């Protein structure tokens with residue numbers, strides 16, 4: 001089915017998803033003031049910054065002036081690790097999720113029971129928008145753990161009253177068995193895994209028409225329109241995009257529905273969106289910039305104006321649609337150099353830290369995001385040795401182990417011939433940060449020896 005043929009899908013929560021935009025704005029304003037009041041009462045870094053801006057009470061702020069309030073950034077998560085941004089008493093925290101160990105520390109998010117309720121609701125809506133009902137079986141091949149993908153889908157499916165099928169990271173033959181025997185109508189996983197699964201199934205002779213899922217919710221990493229078409233053909237379903245991040249709640253911050261015309265409905269009654277330019281100044285609707293979210297209802301880790309680093313633009317709802325939430329485009333890129341490989345966030349500076357602590361490695365390296373096979377994106381790291389006589393195989397293996405420990409992802413390491421890598425003029429590592437990652441989509445390797 002193509003985008004043009006999409007039909008309207010019943011709303012899971014008509015009172016919120018279909019609310020008159022004017023009334024929603026009043027609700028958002030009310031929730032914003034309640035959030036600011038709560039932050040001020042809790043104390044801590046966000047309260048101190050609000051007071052620095054002259055905000056003493058929740059009623060001092062309004063949506064119109066939100067852009068004058070300070071941002072929260074990833075840096076704050078690192079600085080106040082592990083729970084410096086928590087706003088609820090420890091007794092009220094019921095679980096923790098987190099992202100991979102950037103800078104050796106994961107970004108952790110504590111949730112209250114109320115937050116889990118919010119998360120379940122937005123995920124139930126996301127599944128409902130994809131056509132899932134109480135009769136559905138939702139096959140989730142996202143991993144379960146600190147990563148929000150697995151449990152986020154699970155909470156949403158059970159909240160909807162559907163049957164959650166936590167296939168998680170099972171081997172592909174087991175995933176296939178479950179798909180064929182339990183006949184789930186909804187499939188959730190990363191888009192790269194969807195491709196991998198589709199290709200593996202085709203290889204074993206299973207054709208798309210034998211596969212029961214009618215729709216898939218794929219996210220946690222960037223993907224393209226071309227990948228959508230490929231996934232749809234391989235798996236014989238309609239592929240929808242789901243977006244989220246741990247700091248805000250996990251998947252479900254925004255999600256395409258069958259009737260959202262290729263854009264993602266933002267759960268803006270819970271996560272108030274803004275788009276800002278590189279200078280932090282808000283951009284008008286339709287212009288691409290960095291997404292900033294304010295968690296209007298969260299209590300464990302409420303965030304005022306969190307800069308996501310993700311680039312997208314925001315538009316209004318589909319005209320005349322019963323769904324009145326604003327929509328965002330797919331993520332068009334990142335503000336920083338962060339790579340998302342198979343759902344794991346990787347900062348090139350992390351790679352550098354590992355490489356440069358190994359005395360055998362010269363201070364020249366290259367990071368390559370190998371997306372030639374979109375079903376299996378890979379990180380390749382090319383290094384040079386200080387003394388070329390070393391055993392290159394051992395070095396490659398040792399570095400791969402160290403990188404895996406630090407990043408939580410397997411990389412391909414290649415020791416390149418001396419002087420293959422571009423150098424700063426004085427032959428030292430450039431002062432202004434790490435070299436930018438190179439993307440390898442097709443054709444020959446960007447540098448010889450990286451294959």
Ligand code: ADP
Nearest residue numbers: 099148149219220221222242243244245246331
């Ligand atoms: P998640 O559980 O969603 O992977 P993380 O906090 O580990 O959460 O990673 C969040 C980041 O992953 C986002 O800031 C964004 O860069 C990326 N991401 C998540 N979903 C998507 C998506 N649908 N498209 C593109 N990027 C995404």
